[in-house]
Amino acid sequence: MVYPAWIMNMRRKTLNFFNRHSVPRWTVFLVDASVVFFAFIVAYVLRFNFDLPEDREHIFIYQALIATAVYAGFGLVFKSYSGLLRHTTLTDITLVFVVTTCSVIVLVILSSLNQWLRWVAILAIPQSILLIHYVAVSLFLFFGRILIKLIFLFATGTVRNKKRVLIYGAGELGFVVKRVVLSDPRYGFHVSGFIDDDRSLQGKKINGINVYGPSILSPEFIEKNKIESLIIAIKSLSVDRKSSIIRSSVNLGLEVLDTPEVDKWVAGQLRMPQFKRVDLEDLLGRKPIKLNIGLIKKGLEDKTILITGAAGSIGSEIARQMTSFQCDRVLLVDQAETPLFYIQNELREKFLDIRFQILPADVTNASRMEQIFSEHGPDIVFHAAAYKHVSLMEENPHEAIRVNVGGTKVMTDLAIKYEVEKFVMISTDKSVNPSSVMGASKRLCEKVVQASARKEGHNTQFIITRFGNVIGSNGSVIPIFSRQIENGGPVTVTHPEVYRYFMTIPEACQLVLEAGFMGQGGEIFVFDMGQQVKIADLARAMIKLSGFIPDKDIQIVYTGLRPGEKLYEELLTDSEKTIPTHHEKIKIAQVEEIDGEIVLEHIDWLLRDLYTLCSCEVVQAIKDLIPEYQTTNGKFREVHSKSHK
Ligand SMILES: NC(=O)c1ccc[n+]([C@@H]2O[C@H](COP(=O)([O-])OP(=O)(O)OC[C@H]3O[C@@H](n4cnc5c(N)ncnc54)[C@H](O)[C@@H]3O)[C@@H](O)[C@H]2O)c1
Incomplete structure (x- = not known):
């Protein structure tokens, strides 16, 4: 009118x-x-x-x-x-x-x-x-x-240019959402309809608004009705169903909002700013992990926990998760001072009652680490300190060996000397049939831990946890893609056929805790990461989630595989098999036997003479210890082809 x-x-x-x-x-x-x-x-x-x-x-x-x-x-x-x-x-x-x-x-x-x-x-x-x-x-x-x-x-x-929205869920929650959406004129929403899976509601009207079936999520309906957003308003929606609704909506170019759970409403009231834009984690649809909380609780009670790499993505999340348990003290070790400062502030703000102690230290500095072990006597160690960037380590193999292998060697020796009960090392799928210096260095770390477990005369349980990429960790593709999208593109992907496993950081750390307390020592626990995700599809989904059209608003550019990079990651070597555990997402890798003494001797030699060797000699030394280490690109190809002759 x-x-x-x-x-x-x-x-x-x-x-x-x-x-x-x-x-x-x-x-x-x-x-x-x-x-x-x-x-x-x-x-x-x-x-x-x-x-x-x-x-x-x-x-x-x-x-x-x-x-x-x-x-x-x-x-x-x-x-x-x-x-x-x-x-x-x-x-x-x-x-x-x-x-x-x-x-x-x-x-x-x-x-x-x-x-x-x-x-x-x-x-x-x-x-x-x-x-x-x-x-x-x-x-x-x-x-x-x-x-x-x-x-x-x-x-x-009748203010013009209203944003037309569909509400997924025509139940009680959908009705509340409709009221909230319409009551705040600053957002200018117009509810164009409800969608509900319940056939008995479809075709009816609620407060004069049509209830449709899910089939209306089609390009024709969306275009004809100029729908811009969809709000999910169903209390008990399975993770799979939710991610499928999100995927179809994102593919239709809709902005998707999720209704927070009732216990997160402010003072029992739902308000517009509380609706959350769905993110990649919702899109990937990871199911919540069930933990054996009793076992973990008992294992951590009154214990002093030492976390290395505590300012990093994995270490800091393990520290956060410690706040749910009655540990005696949590020691946060990292060499990066500023990130340590930030995590200290965060933990102080959120958790007043837990005794955190920040200890700036380099895990390769044996004297400093010995000081920490003797002064604080940790009962359980989570070792997450590492250099992890494939391309950087490819250029600097000495540093990968010094920090990853040297750091793990210092930590395992001290764990035995100071009678630590449990030592949990965080490894990566890149250590399996490694194609990069970084991956190979992590496989060497695993061997150091396995060899330490086989040493006589100690009671320390050495446990290895191995998993693939975690979403949003420091320097991973997701934050990089987000920044590229914010800057208007292009989004750079190395190869159209690169696939990776993905997990959320909290999910991975929960499994680390679970595996840590199901292990008896000497095991490598491998996490079920679900399906591998095509990185190019991930880039596309992130562009759409940000409200842009891939290859139109924001280009995807392929830059070529980097040295040491694989198309697919594996969680097991060819000779490794898995045994199930009581947790459906955790399996034990049956690894080949190693001669611990020889491995440790060789590693001691490598660490001692490290800086007398050139890069190719370092790579050759790694290859001597890990025959399956192969690369088809990069400057070390010659070392590999020589070893074949
Ligand atoms: N991020 C992932 O997707 C992922 C997946 C599987 C396994 N992992 C493994 O988990 C570990 C941690 O990864 P992240 O993602 O938390 O990495 P990150 O870079 O966020 O954290 C690593 C931390 O270790 C610290 N560190 C490095 N060298 C150190 C030293 N010599 N002394 C003390 N601290 C040191 C760094 O300062 C950093 O804070 C790595 O071993 C990685 O391979 C990571």
């Missing part, structure tokens, strides 16, 4: 007014009380046909004040003034009704008692006046509120 310019202008001004002002509760209370007072005077004057008897002239004002006090008292008890007038609901109207009815009943009783017992003249309020007053006050208070709501609807109801 086309309105004249002056109406549109008035509407804009009213809307601006409502956006800037909301009437304070005490003002509503005073206005309600004034309405009661003046309605009483009007009722009096009407009852006596504008001709007050002389004996009433002095007392009717006092009686109006008494009536006002009774109404105000019930108003305070039932808080009938507390609802936002512009959003008046049936509940607010009911409260007004309760207040006026209780008040009139009390006033009628008072006046009857007074008539009977002849207390004071001031209480002799004619009951006809009380009844006229009751009707007048109720009408004023009801219609006053409804009028304000109507003015508000007039101002907001």
Whole structure:
């Protein structure tokens, strides 16, 4: 409908007014009380046909004040003034009704008692006046509120360019979401329909809004109805179903919002800013992990935990997860000072009761690490400190060996010397049939841990956990893609056929804890990472989630495989098999036997003479220890081809 310019202008001004002002509760209370007072005077004057008897002239004002006090008292008890007038609901109207009815009943009783017992003249309020007053006050208070709501609807109801939204879920939650979405004009949503899987609801209308089946999530319907967003509003939706709805919506170019769980609503109320834009984790649809909490709790109780690499993605998440358990102390070791400072601040802000201690230290510095072990006597060690970037380590093999292998050697030796109960090393799928210096260095770390487990005369349990990429870790593809999308592209992918496993950081760390406490020592635990994800598809999904069209708004550019990079990662070598554990997502890799003494001897030699060797000699030394280490690209190809001859 086309309105004249002056109406549109008035509407804009009213809307601006409502956006800037909301009437304070005490003002509503005073206005309600004034309405009661003046309605009483009007009722009096009407009852006596504008001709007050002389004996009433002095007392009717006092009686109006008494009536006002009774109404105000019930108003305070039932808080009938507390609802936002512009959003008046049936509940607010009911409260007004309760207040006026209780008040009139009390006033009628008072006046009857007074008539009977002849207390004071001031209480002799004619009951006809009380009844006229009751009707007048109720009408004023009801219609006053409804009028304000109507003015508000007039101002907001037909604002153009509304964002058309579908609500997935036509149940109770969908209804609440609809109310919240429509009540906040700043977001300018128009609900174009509900979608529900329940066939008995499909084809019906809720509050005049159509309920559709999921099949309407089609390009034709979305385009015809100019739908821009979809809000998920179902309480118990399986992870698979949810990620499938998100995938189809994102593919249709819709912005997808998720309704937070009821326990996360602020003070029991859902508000627009609480709706969360779905992210990649929702899209990948990872199922929540079930943990054997009892076992982990018992294992960590009253223990001193040392975490290396504690300022990194994995180490810091393990530290966060420690806050759910009754550990005695948590020692955070890392060489990166500023990230340590940040994690210290975060943990201090969020968890006041846990005893965290920050220890800047380099795990390759044996003296410093010995100082920490002797001073703090850790019971359990999570070793996550490492250099992990494939391309950087490819250029600097000495550093991969010094930090990853050297650090692990220092830590395992100290664990045995200081009688640590449990040593859990974080490894990676890149250590399996490694094609990079980084992956090979991590396989060497695994061998150091395996060899330490086989040493005689100690009770330390050495456990290895091996898994693939975690979503959003420092320097991983996801934060890199996000930045590239923010900058308008292009998004760079090395090869169209590169696939990777993905897990969330909390998920991986939960499995590290679970595996840590199911192990007896010497095992390599491999996590079930689900299906490998094509990195090019991931890039596409991230572009769509950000509201852009891949290859149109934002280009995807292929840059070629980097040295040491594989198309696929594996979780097991060809000779390794797995044995299941009681946890469906954790398997034990049956690894080939190693001669621990020879491995450790060779590694000691490599670490001692490291900087007398050139890069190719370092790579050759690694290859001597890990025959399956192969690379088809990069500058070390010659070393590999020589070893074949
Ligand atoms: N991120 C992943 O996707 C992933 C997946 C599987 C396994 N892993 C493994 O988990 C481990 C940690 O990975 P991340 O993603 O947390 O890496 P990250 O780079 O975020 O963290 C590593 C931390 O180790 C610290 N560190 C490095 N050298 C150190 C030294 N000499 N002394 C003390 N601290 C040192 C770094 O400062 C950093 O804070 C790595 O071994 C990695 O291979 C990571």
